[in-house]
Amino acid sequence: MSAYRGLDEDGSIAVEFAILVPAFVLLIAVAAVVGRQTVAQTAIEGAAHDAARAASISRTAATAQARGDEAARSVLEDHGLHCDPVTITVDTGQFARPVGQPAAVTATVSCSVAFSDIAVPGMPGNRTLSATFTSPLDVYRSRS
Incomplete structure (x- = not known):
């Protein structure tokens, strides 16, 4: 005969449920949060790439x-990424180099992605993500 014969397990599922659900x-x-951050980082990298490429083919x-x-704003809009704020910097300083010398354009895109709609204690309300891409200028094409 078992010593635990009179004990039943009523309510144990409720306790397990109360512990596991949260x-x-x-x-x-x-x-x-991790998924949104990954998608946002991919979009920002694409925006920096397209911004640098669009700038590098300009005269x-x-x-x-x-x-x-x-170009950067278009990519962010196409991905449905609403940044507050968004900073797009296109460094065109090497346009002043003479034709025949290597030159490049660098684009940097920074975006503050909000996580406020996902209420997780201890998680930040937003996070700033950024990406930089450099695209070469055609060495033998005129530029100013």
Whole structure:
């Protein structure tokens, strides 16, 4: 005869449920934050790449600035990424180099991605992500 004969396990499932559900919800929230951050980083890298490429095929530094900014904003919009704030910097300083010398354009895109809609205690409300890409200028094409 067992010493535990009169004890039953009523309520044990409720205790397990109360312990495991919050942990599971936290795991899902953390996965959502990591997923959003990964998608945002990919979009920002694409924006920096397209900005540098659009700027590098321009003939003037002023046009390169405008086209780079436009290209980066377009990529971010296409990915549905709403940055607050977004900073796009297109370095066109090497446009002044004479034809025949190597030169490049560098684009940097920084974006503050919000996580406020995913309420996880201890997680930041937003995170600033950035990417930089450099694209060469054609060595033998005129530029100003």
